[in-house]
Amino acid sequence: GQNIDQPTEMTATEGAIVQINCTYQTSGFNGLFWYQQHAGEAPTFLSYNVLDGLEEKGRFSSFLSRSKGYSYLLLKELQMKDSASYLCAVREISYDKVIFGPGTSLSVIP
């Protein structure tokens, strides 16, 4: 089975740093994705972690701890355009399917 948890909503100030957490339980872990989705639009890929540690890509970084079933997405120097939903998704070994969490709606305020 699969269970993925994320906070439902977060609010942060323009220019600040925000960390969005994701915890998961899976019978066979094979990687974790983060996607960004603006309202009414399709999700777009941000990052993919397979091994433990931090992966940095510009203003966005993603961290994974497989032993703790935990990941976070770190957004630095927040901009108004970062207001969106952020989706954590786990790739399972079994049948190699990808299961999404409920998403975190981030609001960036001036």
Place this chain on the structure above:
Amino acid sequence: DADVTQTPRNRITKTGKRIMLECSQTKGHDRMYWYRQDPGLGLRLIYYSFDVKDINKGEISDGYSVSRQAQAKFSLSLESAIPNQTALYFCATSDSGTGDYEQYFGPGTRLTVT
């Protein structure tokens, strides 16, 4: 031109009707997926296909069927639509050859069942 297209983009149908949502891709990817999105529930996997001869059920396949007519085409059917199938439906593709399995999403189909 978009790499992953979905038709129709919006559809209103009545309870009991059969409806088909279509997805086409020009990315040459082997893997295709259908998801539905409901407020507060995120994306839920309906069906996925790793090649033309491979079809797999996802989390919520009841009431749905799929057809992989060609590598580039993957259609989703609702045999007898019901109101709780009202949702935003996304098709996605990925390439097993790249090693990263990033999914590329179509623009979505908003389906309303009355």
